[in-house]
Amino acid sequence: MPVRSRICSALLVVAVSIAGVGFGAGPAAAAVTSRGVTIPDFYTPPAALPAANGSLVRAEPLALALSLPGINSSLPGSATRVMYKSTDSNGNPVAVTGAYLEPAADWNGPGSRPLVVLAPGTMGQGDQCSTSLALQYPLILGVNSGQTTVSIGYEILAMYQLLAKGVAVIQTDYPGLGTTDRLHPYVNRVDEGHAVLDAARAAKALPNTSITAQSLVGLYGYSQGGGAVASAAELQSTYAPDVALTATYAGAPPADLIKVTEAIDGTELVGALGWSVNGFLQTDPSLRAVAEKYLSDAGKAALADLSTMCVGDALFGYAFKRSTSWTTTGKSLADVIEAEPSLRSFIDQQFIGSRKPTGVVRVATGVADNLVPHGQARTMAADWCRLGGKVxxxxxxxxxxxxxxxxHFGPLLADQGTAVSWLTDRLAGRSATSNCGILPILP
Known part of the structure; x- marks a missing residue:
């Protein structure tokens, strides 16, 4: 098949579970499906996991949909799907999937080829939304019993820019996004930060790669990913001191979930509030009493529906709705958080900015961003400066x-090339000067 035809055919996958069509192999009776998409068997964790964080559970070759033949290897590189062990915010073992990408390009900087962990932005909560699946199927459409799904692998652009610079990449799917044993704990600070750091460990445990034990590590993330890598930079010194974290790009991080909740309500991405609540209830079952107190039947139905949705589904199904339509009292979720100390306490534990980050961190935020508000991201940067962080x-x-x-989306595109170059420069040993001293006069 010609390269162009092969790429185009890989761009679109329509999975109709009632017709038995999907990605996975094995008996149909054992297959896990989500909104009409069959999840490959690879994503079902084993009953027991290794003891060490970052240990590989399994790995397999991953065919990249968007690739071209090269002299020595495909361009921009080759990929391996991985599952590795991490630890969740309750201290329990958890399996996490992702993908390691080996660049075809040479690394022209000093030392060993560096590694970047890419933490994806918001993909959704359904298992079909994982970024590792998106590398194989950049556009996924599913249909099943009146449910539809749309997932777009938009993080491919950043990954391929890093590969073109000779940087190895491992992206994490986060817990429960792909793996079929639990819901994805959306914007859970500790779960995501651990998954990012353990992805670096997993990449270095993978055999037959060009990275070494001495390879410097950088982190890249925007939006949800920005929060995940910001959390990882805070947690590195205590959770993963063996990870040689050098630099982090944290774009539009949701550092203060109370402010983000207020901002997102009533926008196109209001579905993210449902993903947050679903994750909170899974992490802390004691919050179910609060949910029972406030959630109406319509609210419970919305949360159940959103639990299997990707971003595209949520945009089509819930854009511009308000959380007041999900509660028995007509209170918004922000009002409920304010009224319930147990919920407020849980949300406060998700705050990012109270611990000094490791390495130099570039915090980028759109001044006009009113979805993941600019002000709270700027506050995180200022807080880190006060703690002595290099920001x-x-x-x-x-x-x-x-x-x-x-x-919110505009700064991602406008700043992406600069962000990739900045991170690559740090991994090549070029220093960066903190601008904490002038932050107070910056917008």
């Missing part, structure tokens, strides 16, 4: 287009 604060100046989703 490069980068306000992105774009016009306010009066649409929260575009105000």
């Amino acid at each position: 490069v604060y980068a306000p992105i100046l774009l016009p306010d287009v009066f649409d929260p989703l575009l105000n």
